[in-house]
Amino acid sequence: MKSSRLLWSSILIVAIITTSIFIYGFVNAIQTVVYPNGSNLTEPEAEIEEEIAPSADEIIILSLGDSLTKGTGDKTNNGYVGVVRNLLEENKDKPVYLRPFAVDGYTTEQLLDFITTQSGVRTAIKESNLILMTIGGNDMFSPGNELDLQTSEQLMKDALANISKVFAELNALNAEADIVYVGLYNPFSEIDENGEVALFVQEWNHEVFKMTTAYKQVMFVPTSDLFYKNTKSFLSSDVYHPNEEGYKRIGERIVNVLQ
Amino acid sequence: MIKIYPLVRNEVLKIWKKRRFIVIVLILAVLIPIFTYAQLRVALNVQKQMGTEDWRIVVQQQIQDYENRVGSPRMQEEWKRWYTVEIQRLQLHLDQNIDPNSPNGVTFTNQFVANSVGLFLPLLVLVIAADLVSGEHSAGTLKLLLTRPIKRWKILLSKYIALTIYVSITVLLLAIMSYLISGIVFGFNGWMQPVLTGFEVIGSDLNLNNINSIPQWQFLVMELGLAWFSSLVVACLAMMISVLVRSIAAGMGIMLATLIAGTILTNMVSSWENAKYFFMVNLQTVSYLSGSVPPIEGLTLSFSLINLSVWALLSIFVSFVVFMKRDILN
Numbered sequence: 001m002k003s004s005r006l007l008w009s010s011i012l013i014v015a016i017i018t019t020s021i022f023i024y025g026f027v028n029a030i031q032t033v034v035y036p037n038g039s040n041l042t043e044p045e046a047e048i049e050e051e052i053a054p055s056a057d058e059i060i061i062l063s064l065g066d067s068l069t070k071g072t073g074d075k076t077n078n079g080y081v082g083v084v085r086n087l088l089e090e091n092k093d094k095p096v097y098l099r100p101f102a103v104d105g106y107t108t109e110q111l112l113d114f115i116t117t118q119s120g121v122r123t124a125i126k127e128s129n130l131i132l133m134t135i136g137g138n139d140m141f142s143p144g145n146e147l148d149l150q151t152s153e154q155l156m157k158d159a160l161a162n163i164s165k166v167f168a169e170l171n172a173l174n175a176e177a178d179i180v181y182v183g184l185y186n187p188f189s190e191i192d193e194n195g196e197v198a199l200f201v202q203e204w205n206h207e208v209f210k211m212t213t214a215y216k217q218v219m220f221v222p223t224s225d226l227f228y229k230n231t232k233s234f235l236s237s238d239v240y241h242p243n244e245e246g247y248k249r250i251g252e253r254i255v256n257v258l259q
Numbered sequence: 260m261i262k263i264y265p266l267v268r269n270e271v272l273k274i275w276k277k278r279r280f281i282v283i284v285l286i287l288a289v290l291i292p293i294f295t296y297a298q299l300r301v302a303l304n305v306q307k308q309m310g311t312e313d314w315r316i317v318v319q320q321q322i323q324d325y326e327n328r329v330g331s332p333r334m335q336e337e338w339k340r341w342y343t344v345e346i347q348r349l350q351l352h353l354d355q356n357i358d359p360n361s362p363n364g365v366t367f368t369n370q371f372v373a374n375s376v377g378l379f380l381p382l383l384v385l386v387i388a389a390d391l392v393s394g395e396h397s398a399g400t401l402k403l404l405l406t407r408p409i410k411r412w413k414i415l416l417s418k419y420i421a422l423t424i425y426v427s428i429t430v431l432l433l434a435i436m437s438y439l440i441s442g443i444v445f446g447f448n449g450w451m452q453p454v455l456t457g458f459e460v461i462g463s464d465l466n467l468n469n470i471n472s473i474p475q476w477q478f479l480v481m482e483l484g485l486a487w488f489s490s491l492v493v494a495c496l497a498m499m500i501s502v503l504v505r506s507i508a509a510g511m512g513i514m515l516a517t518l519i520a521g522t523i524l525t526n527m528v529s530s531w532e533n534a535k536y537f538f539m540v541n542l543q544t545v546s547y548l549s550g551s552v553p554p555i556e557g558l559t560l561s562f563s564l565i566n567l568s569v570w571a572l573l574s575i576f577v578s579f580v581v582f583m584k585r586d587i588l589n
Contacts, residue, residue: 007275008268015424018431025484032481033547033560036457036469041355060310070327097310101323104330120319120353127311 052126054176059096061085062128064121065111065135068182069102073241080182080242081132083251088130091259099124107138108162115169122173131170131179132254136163136204147188149200156204164211171215179218180254181208185227187240198224221257223250266409266417271424279387283429284436286383291440294371299444302362314358322349340463341552347465348550351455355472363449364442365475369482371437373545376486378522380433381493381542385514387425388497390507391418392582397507415582419498419575426494430487434479450476458550465550478548485544492538492567493518499574502582525554532557538570 031037054060063069063081071079078085081100089096101121106114111133115121125131139159140152170179183205186198201224212218226249227234227242234246242250274280305317325342328334334342352359360366372380392415395401404414438447452475459466497514504510521539534540535555541563546553553559 004272008272011271011275011424011428014431015427019423019427019487021480022427022430022484022487025480025482026488027484028477029481029485029544029548030560030564032457032471032473033459036459036471039457039467039469040471058310095310097308099309099311099316099320101320103323103326118319118353119356120313120315120317120322123313124311124316124319127316 050123052123054127054129054174058094059088059092059130060124060128061088061096061098061130061132062124062177063098063100063102063132064115065102065133066106066138067102067104067241068134068137069132070100070104071247072104073236073238074244074247076244078247080247080251080254083248084130084132084254087251087255088258091255099128102133105138106135108135108159108166109139111135112162112166112169115166115173125170125173125177128174128177130258131174131177132182133180134182134184135166136208137184140204147197149196152200156207160204160207160211163208167211167215167218171218175217177217178258179215180257181212181218181220182250182254183208183220183222183224185224187227187231187235189227189231219257221250221254223253226250226253263413263417263420266413267420267424270417270421274387274391274421274425280425280428282386283383283432286386287433287436288440290379291371291437295367295441295444298367298370298441314361315353315356318349318353318359322346322353325349343463344460344465344550344552347467348455348458351465351467351470355455357453357455357472359455361449361452362445363452364438364445364447365449365452365479367441367445368434368438369454369475369479371441372434372479372482372486373549375433376489376545377525377543378518380430380486380490381518382515383429383433384426384490384494385497385511385518387429388422388494389501389511389514391422391498392501393505393507393510394501396505411583412579415502415579419495422494422498423491426490427487430483430490434483450474454478456481456548456550460550460552462556482545482548485548488564489542489544489567492571493542495571495574495578496538499578502578502585531555535562536566538567541566 061081061084067073069079069081071077071081073079074082076082081098081102085096085098101114101124103110115125136159139162140155141147167179184201186192186201188197192198205220205222205224209220212220227246232239234242234249236243236246306312309317309320311317325346329339329342329346349359360370390397392401395404405411453472454475455470455472456478457469457471459469493514496517497510500510500513504513517539521537521542524534524537525540525543532555535558540554541558543554544560544563544567547560547563
């Protein structure tokens with residue numbers, strides 16, 4: 001009888017205490033969600049950006065930019081970045097990590113905004129040993145839209161101005177990492193009878209190349225020659241993005257440049 | 260006139276002697292380590308892929324990944340909505356410099372309670388509640404109980420109070436065991452760490468006007484309060500079934516089927532708006548705290564709580580009416 005009395009009183013005490021806590025929590029939750037009373041958030045203090053240097057014991061690949069870097073069109077979804085990563089992993093005895101930050105449809109403006117305002121990617125940039133990027137295509141062409149070189153020509157100026165800022169920002173964040181800008185190719189070569197688009201693409205590539213010469217760690221890797229012949233066999237079903245084979249060639253070229 | 264107090268005491272001790280509680284402890288002791296291990300694997304895997312533990316990099320990458328998913332033309336509309344809301348929620352965490360899933364025992368407990376409230380916690384409650392009345396039928400003890408000069412409603416009321424006591428202890432036990440077990444792996448700190456709450460999902464937008472940053476212990480207490488309420492509603496319904504159906508197995512089966520149907524429904528009803536009147540889709544009251552998209556558009560915390568209360572009150576009413584009028588001789 002004694003033990004059951006002890007049991008009963010302990011159960012009762014525990015139950016009364018927990019039930020009161022739960023009722024308090026329940027009421028508190030209703031107040032917070034149903035009868036909210038404004039926000040108590042303050043402007044976060046401007047973060048003091050830490051000094052981080054890339055480590056020499058590992059290879060951190062950071063990918064930035066648009067769908068070409070994300071790997072759209074590749075059924076395995078790795079894109080050329082995946083190819084580079086795998087090849088580096090085979091060749092080097094350091095661990096290789098990949099941090100994919102590319103987003104379909106990104107324009108130069110979005111990329112610039114992304115790397116100047118987002119603390120997560122800024123930290124990631126500082127830590128990287130290799131930055132792979134494509135950007136600019138979406139500023140001037142968009143898949144599915146009618147090709148209009150005159151508009152594209154006008155859009156090019158702004159896009160180039162943004163890219164120049166992107167390079168400056170990357171260089172400010174991390175002056176040691178190899179930065180690879182993958183050049184544009186001409187996906188329309190089969191309908192481009194008098195070579196207008198090819199010329200336009202080449203003009204773009206040339207302008208970007210000129211900018212890269214200002215930084216010794218920024219490399220321009222051309223790709224347009226890879227898609228000269230049999231263009232369709234290297235493009236995916238949207239006839240715009242490369243397929244596995246196309247990405248493989250881009251990736252292999254980048255690794256060749258890096259070695 | 261016999262007071263209700265000794266009756267409650269009697270019921271509580273009867274449930275304790277049935278050793279149901281050991282079953283609950285054992286279930287938790289087996290399952291929580293499994294969930295802890297799964298969580299650890301996820302963390303290790305992210306680290307292996309990205310080569311970092313810096314949460315800002317991981318969250319940033321997650322946002323980019325979600326943006327790609329939202330942009331994908333094959334993505335279903337409702338998933339797009341989910342991802343859009345999630346992007347805004349994560350972005351706010353980045354802006355406020357608050358890690359949404361910092362690895363520690365308290366965070367694990369938070370997430371475990373949030374994931375348990377729809378099915379796991381109700382099942383634990385069923386272990387105790389399912390045979391409170393029907394069990395006395397099978398054992399033949401109900402006749403003995405009812406031949407005493409005690410009003411029937413007092414007997415049933417004492418059972419309800421005893422059940423409430425055990426629901427409280429079960430929820431507490433779940434929280435304590437999950438904290439202790441996961442704490443061994445993730446560490447026991449994290450009580451004061453800030454978390455964000457007060458999100459309101461409007462369409463595919465998050466209303467950020469009422470967001471509050473609160474210490475994690477307070478979040479946990481609010482979460483437990485809501486989980487306790489959901490469990491209590493399930494307990495009331497289980498009690499009604501136990502009064503109505505004499506076979507323990509049948510009663511248990513009915514409740515199980517209903518609860519599992521609920522989890523299936525929450526995954527597919529987004530287009531069937533009237534499904535929001537089922538109690539099962541309203542059980543996940545906790546999700547309103549952390550700002551996830553409700554299973555059906557238009558569900559809000561107040562709707563869910565009112566809905567659950569109505570179900571619970573109806574079930575209590577039915578139980579009392581049936582229990583008082585029932586002929587127990589056969």
